[in-house]
Amino acid sequence: MAKYNSLGIEGEQLAVAHLRKEGYEILAENYTFQKAEVDIIARTGDTLVIVEVKTRSTPDFGLPQEFVKPKQRRQLLKVADFYINDRNLSEVEARFDIIAIVINKKGVKLEHLENAFYHFQ
Numbered sequence: 692m693a694k695y696n697s698l699g700i701e702g703e704q705l706a707v708a709h710l711r712k713e714g715y716e717i718l719a720e721n722y723t724f725q726k727a728e729v730d731i732i733a734r735t736g737d738t739l740v741i742v743e744v745k746t747r748s749t750p751d752f753g754l755p756q757e758f759v760k761p762k763q764r765r766q767l768l769k770v771a772d773f774y775i776n777d778r779n780l781s782e783v784e785a786r787f788d789i790i791a792i793v794i795n796k797k798g799v800k801l802e803h804l805e806n807a808f809y810h811f812q
Contacts, residue, residue: 702746755791
């Protein structure tokens with residue numbers, strides 16, 4: 692397995708652990724529709740949370756959250772729309788979060804950005 696793949700898997704595991712610790716219910720991991728994928732679908736209270744996890748070994752080339760580009764946002768919206776309609780959740784409030792993680796020799800830095808699409812327009 693490529694090093695970046697294992698880093699991404701480790702990041703997603705850390706993100707799930709973080710969400711559970713914060714009281715989120717994990718509904719799905721690596722949920723796909725057509726060729727698009729959402730890393731985590733969770734629920735907190737009455738809110739459905741679509742989570743993209745970005746993990747890097749260094750912030751030297753940009754913060755992890757800066758790598759969620761407009762095309763990927765459109766893909767996340769498509770998957771979320773399918774998930775919501777497939778489960779008749781149209782009355783549920785939904786939001787998009789990013790969990791940005793840097794893992795290196797210095798340790799782990801995890802930042803949970805709620806409503807992230809509003810922060811990075």
